[in-house]
Amino acid sequence: MTSQPPPQINVPPPRTWDARLARRLVTPLVNTWVTPNHLTTLRLLIGLAGALCLAHGEFAWANAGALLIVLSNFVDHTDGELARIGGKSSRIGHFYDLACDALVTVMLFVGMGIGVGAAQIGGLKVAPGVPGAVAGVAVALIFFLRMRIEEMAGKAGTQQASVGGFETEDVLYLLPIVTLTNVVMPFVVVASIGAPLFAAWVVVDYWRVARRAARPSGKEAGTSETRQRWASE
Numbered sequence: 548m549t550s551q552p553p554p555q556i557n558v559p560p561p562r563t564w565d566a567r568l569a570r571r572l573v574t575p576l577v578n579t580w581v582t583p584n585h586l587t588t589l590r591l592l593i594g595l596a597g598a599l600c601l602a603h604g605e606f607a608w609a610n611a612g613a614l615l616i617v618l619s620n621f622v623d624h625t626d627g628e629l630a631r632i633g634g635k636s637s638r639i640g641h642f643y644d645l646a647c648d649a650l651v652t653v654m655l656f657v658g659m660g661i662g663v664g665a666a667q668i669g670g671l672k673v674a675p676g677v678p679g680a681v682a683g684v685a686v687a688l689i690f691f692l693r694m695r696i697e698e699m700a701g702k703a704g705t706q707q708a709s710v711g712g713f714e715t716e717d718v719l720y721l722l723p724i725v726t727l728t729n730v731v732m733p734f735v736v737v738a739s740i741g742a743p744l745f746a747a748w749v750v751v752d753y754w755r756v757a758r759r760a761a762r763p764s765g766k767e768a769g770t771s772e773t774r775q776r777w778a779s780e
Contacts, residue, residue, distance in 0.1 A: 573632070577629070590622040663732045678738070
């Protein structure tokens with residue numbers, strides 16, 4: 548007598564179009580040996596390959612790298628969807644996914660910075676990779692702070708804005724346009740300015756969430772005040 552595979556867990560449909568497609572693709576994998584961590588590792592390898600291609604700097608290499616980054620960004624949705632519909636979620640897997648997201652994004656900007664060579668910003672010559680590294684470090688800080696915010700406020704505290712089935716991170720799907728139109732240098736320069744500014748905003752948001760988490764609830768505050776009043780009587 549053979550055992551029946553566990554039933555698929557019913558979860559609400561994803562908000563974004565790429566996540567919906569990802570769910571369709573991974574549904575046949577629910578009762579197989581494939582785990583979300585396997586897909587996370589695949590996303591990591593594709594992303595790192597894309598970053599290396601971008602670091603070559605030549606037109607063909609840059610476009611190949613952009614396509615690999617787009618594929619990596621899409622595969623990033625498959626692990627989460629498999630975890631949700633297959634009941635394979637784990638805390639370690641979640642943090643592994645976040646670490647891979649951060650690493651791929653950092654290497655993406657570093658690779659682009661190296662690929663465009665020495666930059667000329669405001670008459671000041673900047674060494675290859677520095678603008679990309681600045682953007683990458685800022686992105687790493689953003690990922691770390693968002694992880695901390697999620698620990699304090701739950702996933703709702705880090706939920707990205709969604710409009711028409713697209714999220715903020717979906718801007719990476721436009722990366723091939725950047726490489727095809729050969730505007731990688733302006734893109735990296737803008738990222739090296741915009742990413743630190745956004746990181747500063749996330750720092751402020753983290754500070755607000757941390758203060759709110761540290762603030763005692765009304766009931767606890769009332770109990771504390773009562774105890775203080777009793778002690779003074």
